[in-house]
Amino acid sequence: MSSVWTTPHHGTPVDAVVPLPGSKSLTARALVLAALAGGPSRVVRPLRARDTDLMAAGLRALGVRIDEDGDDWLVAPGALRGPAEVDAGLAGTVLRFLPPVAALATGPVRLDGDPRLGERPNAGLLAALRDLGVRVDDDGRGRAPFTVHGTGGVRGGAVTVDASESSQIVSGLLLAAARFDDGVDLALAGGVPSMPHVEMTVTALGEHGVDVVATERGWRVLPGPIAPRDRVVEPDLSNAAPFLAAALVTGGRVTVPDWPAVTTQPGAQLDRLLGAMGAEVERTPEGLRVTGTGGIAPLVADLGDVGELTPVLAALCALADGTSRLTGIGHLRGHETDRLQALDEVLTAVGARVEQLPDGLVVEPGPLRPALVDSYADHRMVHAAAVLGLAVDGVAVSGPEAVTKTLPDFRERWDRMLGTGVPGATAGAGS
């Protein structure tokens, strides 16, 4: 049975500096590219959480050596081999980044994960792999579990890909493509959500010396070596969302240190989005500082590029001064849970009126009330509940352990930000 977390209600302005661990998305790319590189790489300050630990475990199962050196990971590529079993848990990154790597291995690689993983869309990836010459056995639905029959090499070449349900399908193919005989000339069959994450992949490839260019309909990766590279992982800006939102909800201020000046992380758009909701946002020498100014303005925005910010932004919408409309996020129905349905249920439970659109949500705030809500095994739904709980006394969430996916000590960090946890350890009073 899962536990229940009664989220802290907080009637006074927060004032805290909240350092955050590394980005899930950057850690995943760093691991995969290091594993495919021509020599060893060091990943400094990787995220250590369920998703990235599963990525490391999956690569190890394929023959890659990954050692811990203090907080760093040392990655030494080896001959990729099956037979192997990969547990992807609920990680979209493992589900979509490892099959193209498995295709380069010698032997069968079976990928499976949590029950919900089998509902996450992946047909576009498996179809593309088959078109590139890879044998994949699945249940006919293109979803986990499935087995990639690696033969030690992939032909590669031109391929048209349906990545309308996840950008990770594109990223997975591009990350491994330099190791395909003919590289890849990837044309999109339609749209792709989360474009900043594809840009993150393209940037990471370039940093590893891979020749990758944008084409009229997609991207071309030339075959060639992947250079090893030591890299420091930026803090996870998407996981900054609930903490920065706390400044808005309580009329306080929160600073996230080491906010990168330039980044491909979609969380960088929090400055624009929280600014549109009434926050004052400044870059200080210490980091990004968000200050609440009293009310919360409603948000009308296409979040297609920044889908993973939706749960926290939608929670803010339930506390706003008017009706919000969030669109461009139909693909969130295939995330850790159907996030549009889950947000509808949670925001309704605390008193908002919610309308589901095919590609989004309309959120009209109502009189707030306490509620016991579900996490739906989704880390970002726990973040959303925590944000609501600041303003609504008596918000409890069942299954809060879902936060292990990307920020295992979320609750401790939350308490410290509010000044109710162990002082000084990971967050303290702002200056």
Ligand SMILES: O=C(O)C1=C[C@@H](OP(=O)(O)O)[C@@H](O)[C@H](O)C1
């Ligand atoms: O490539 C990545 O690291 C990610 C891409 C996005 O996936 P979708 O395009 O499936 O939304 C994002 O939501 C996910 O959290 C991380």
Ligand SMILES: C=C(OP(=O)(O)O)C(=O)O
């Ligand atoms: C969609 C997310 O995760 P995943 O990488 O599993 O797709 C997320 O973290 O919001």
